[in-house]
Amino acid sequence: MAARPKTLKGRKLYIPPMAYGSATLVAAVFRSSGIDAEPTPPSNERTLLLGGRHTSGDECYPEKVTLGDFLRITERDDFDPAKTALFMPTAGGPCRFGQYAVLLEKVLRDIGYEDVLVFSPSSKDGYHGIGENMERKVWRALASADVLRKMLLRTRPYERTPGDADGVYEEGLAGLTRVLEKPRVSQGKRLEMIVEVLVAARDRFRAIPADYLQDRPLIGIVGEIFCRLNRFSNEDLARKVEEQGGETWLSDIAEWVWYTNSEKRIRIKSEGRNAAGRLAKAMVKEFVQRADEHAMYEPFEEDFVGVEEPDDIHAILDGASPYLPQEGALGEMVLSVGKSIHLHSKGADGVIDISPFSCMNGIVSEGVYPRISEDHDGLPIRNFYFDGTQVDLDQQIGIFLELARSYRARKKISPRYPKHWNRT
Ligand code: SF4
Numbered sequence: 001m002a003a004r005p006k007t008l009k010g011r012k013l014y015i016p017p018m019a020y021g022s023a024t025l026v027a028a029v030f031r032s033s034g035i036d037a038e039p040t041p042p043s044n045e046r047t048l049l050l051g052g053r054h055t056s057g058d059e060c061y062p063e064k065v066t067l068g069d070f071l072r073i074t075e076r077d078d079f080d081p082a083k084t085a086l087f088m089p090t091a092g093g094p095c096r097f098g099q100y101a102v103l104l105e106k107v108l109r110d111i112g113y114e115d116v117l118v119f120s121p122s123s124k125d126g127y128h129g130i131g132e133n134m135e136r137k138v139w140r141a142l143a144s145a146d147v148l149r150k151m152l153l154r155t156r157p158y159e160r161t162p163g164d165a166d167g168v169y170e171e172g173l174a175g176l177t178r179v180l181e182k183p184r185v186s187q188g189k190r191l192e193m194i195v196e197v198l199v200a201a202r203d204r205f206r207a208i209p210a211d212y213l214q215d216r217p218l219i220g221i222v223g224e225i226f227c228r229l230n231r232f233s234n235e236d237l238a239r240k241v242e243e244q245g246g247e248t249w250l251s252d253i254a255e256w257v258w259y260t261n262s263e264k265r266i267r268i269k270s271e272g273r274n275a276a277g278r279l280a281k282a283m284v285k286e287f288v289q290r291a292d293e294h295a296m297y298e299p300f301e302e303d304f305v306g307v308e309e310p311d312d313i314h315a316i317l318d319g320a321s322p323y324l325p326q327e328g329a330l331g332e333m334v335l336s337v338g339k340s341i342h343l344h345s346k347g348a349d350g351v352i353d354i355s356p357f358s359c360m361n362g363i364v365s366e367g368v369y370p371r372i373s374e375d376h377d378g379l380p381i382r383n384f385y386f387d388g389t390q391v392d393l394d395q396q397i398g399i400f401l402e403l404a405r406s407y408r409a410r411k412k413i414s415p416r417y418p419k420h421w422n423r424t
Contacts, residue, residue: 006085006115006117007117008035008085008117008119010083011035011036011082011083011084011085011117012036012037012038012083012084012085013027013030013035013036013037013038013085013086013087013119014037014038014039014040014070014073014084014085014086014087015027015030015037015038015039015040015087016039016040016065016066016069016070016087016088017039017040017042017230018062018225018226018229018230018253019145019149019229019230019253020039020231021145021148021149021169021173022141022142022145022146022229022253023039024039024145024173024177025141025142025144025145025173025176025177025180026138026141026142027039028141028176028177028178028180028181029134029137029138029140029141029180029181030134031181032137032180032181032182032183032185033133033134033137033183034183037087040066040069040070040072040073041069041072042232043065043068043069043230043232043233044232046068046072047065047068047069047072047232048064048065048068048388049068050067050068050071050072050075051063051064051065051066051067051068051069051071052064052068053071054067054071054107054110055067055103059096059099059103060096060356060357060358060359061227061233061356061357061359061386061387061388062097062100062224062226062227062230062233062356063096063099063100063103064388065226065230065232065233065388066088066100066104066226067100067103067104067107070086070104071107073086074111074113074116081108081113081114081115081116082115084115084116084117085116085117085118085119086104086116086117086118086119087119087120088100088101088104088118088119088120089101089120089121090120090121095330095331095360095361101118101120104118105118135285136187136288136289136292137180137190139257139289139292140180140190140191140194140292140296141176141180142253142254142257143254143289143292143293143296144176144180144194144197144198144296145173145176145253146252146253146254147198147296147297147300148169148172148173148176148198148201149169149250149252150250150252150300150304150307151169151172151201151202151205151300151303152165152166152168152169152205153238153247153248153249153250154205154247154303154304154307155168155205155208155210156239156242157214157216157242157246157247157248158210158211158212158214158216158247159208159209159210160208160209160210160211161209164208164209165205165208168201168204168205168208169201171201171204172197172198172200172201172204175197175200175201176194176197176198179193179194179197180194191292191295194296195295195296195299198296198299198300199299202299202300202303205303206303206420212417212418212420212421212422212423213421213422213423214245216245216246216247217245217246217247217349217350217401217404217405217407217408218246218247218248218249218306218307218347218348218349218350218415219241219246219247219248219249219348219349219350219351219352219400219401219404220248220249220251220339220340220343220348220350220351220352221237221238221248221249221250221251221351221352221353221354222251222335222336222339222340222343222351222352222353222354222365223251223332223336223352223353223354223355223361223362223365223383223384224332224354224355224356224359224361224362225253225256225332226356227354227355227356227359227386228250228251228354229250229253233356233386233388234354234384234386235386235393237352237354237384237393237397238250240393240394240397241352241397241401244394244397244398244401245401246349246401246404249307249343249348251335251336251339252309254293254309255309255313255316255335255339256332256335257289258286258312258313259313259317259335261282261285261286261289261313262313262314262317263330264282265279265282265283268282302418302419302420303418304418305416305417305418305419306346306347306415306416306417306418307346308346310342315338315342316334316335316338316339316341316342317334317335317338318338319337319338319339319341319342320334320335320337320338320341321338323337323368323371323372324337324364324365324368329364331361332361333360333361333362333364333365336353336361336362336365337365337368337369337372340353340369340372340376340379340381341372341376343379344376344377344379344413345413346413346415346416347411347413347414347415347416348379348415349380349404349405349407349408349411350379350380350381350382350400350401350403350404350407351369351379351380351381351382352381352382352383352384352400353365353366353369353381353382353383353384354384354386355383355384355385355386356385356386356387357385357386357387358385358387359385362383362385365383366383369381369382369383377407377410377411377412377413378407379407379411380400380403380404380407382400382403384396
């Protein structure tokens with residue numbers, strides 16, 4: 001008799017916290033649809049021990065971290081394979097990410113937990129597998145988490161009392177969680193509630209006693225999506241940059257969503273079959289996503305002066321094109337390169353590319369950064385690789401910030417600042 005297909009019903013779904021805020025909110029979205037969900041607990045040494053036990057060293061670092069975190073779930077006293085699901089999206093193409101879910105299933109089989117469901121939507125169809133309604137809710141979770149994190153990174157370096165901005169961020173996240181986990185709320189009403197929470201958080205961020213007149217270099221952070229957003233994997237590099245006198249502008253998750261949308265359109269056109277109808281559907285979806293995002297970002301227009309994201313992903317892809325054409329260089333490498341050029345145009349003082357050790361995205365980007373720097377006034381750009389064994393990160397950041405300060409003193413592009421910073 002054929003085995004019954006595994007479903008999410010009756011299971012707890014664990015979500016790996018690529019970014020802490022977005023995983024928290026995506027879990028809330030699943031709960032709103034009656035699926036018990038929560039992020040995996042914060043990573044620790046045991047994560048690396050368990051991840052390392054089931055990997056050979058050829059896998060990339062995010063694989064080791066997510067696998068280790070999932071395996072920690074299997075060690076819990078209340079763990080029941082038949083009541084557990086693990087969220088591991090997938091993707092096509094040459095990147096090893098496409099193998100994460102496959103390896104996870106193999107490891108679970110090897111240790112006798114094949115009853116666990118690996119829930120795995122795919123980037124090939126723009127992660128459509130999670131269902132239309134859920135898809136839009138997940139998008140709102142990701143976009144609102146991006147806005148909140150961006151506000152945190154804008155405010156925290158300047159706060160007078162350490163912890164103020166983190167506190168407001170946590171309150172904002174809790175507010176968004178409450179809105180996103182509510183069942184049976186219309187799309188329009190939910191968006192209204194999300195914006196209300198974001199505006200309240202914005203006002204609390206603005207009210208934090210802060211010295212915005214400090215002369216802090218602005219450091220763009222690009223690179224591999226998991227490693228740049230997962231604070232455990234990158235040893236909280238953004239905070240370390242702040243501690244040494246910088247402000248960071250971290251590439252968000254939305255960028256990847258716009259990129260996968262664009263790739264999907266290219267694929268539909270190349271396939272030809274029913275292209276017009278499928279293309280129209282994809283464009284309507286993106287239109288709706290844009291409208292949602294616009295509603296969330298609009299109240300922050302003044303706060304994000306100087307750190308505006310490009311209006312369209314093609315601005316990034318076109319910027320990268322002389323160095324890495326989109327058609328030949330798929331994935332984050334093209335985004336990191338294109339975003340570096342955008343960061344230069346906005347007056348950033350340096351770019352850090354965060355990548356897992358041995359990730360081809362970082363390796364390829366690193367090959368073209370010297371030319372980008374040369375073509376863009378000598379903008380300092382540096383790769384930082386992570387594999388859980390980083391040494392002297394503080395020292396390396398310190399050296400990089402010195403380069404950024406010296407570039408800042410001679411750069412040709414003047415940055416813009418929010419009015420309430422009172423800086424000319
Ligand atoms: S981008 Fe690099 S680190 Fe990330 S999954 Fe792909 S190969 Fe691994």
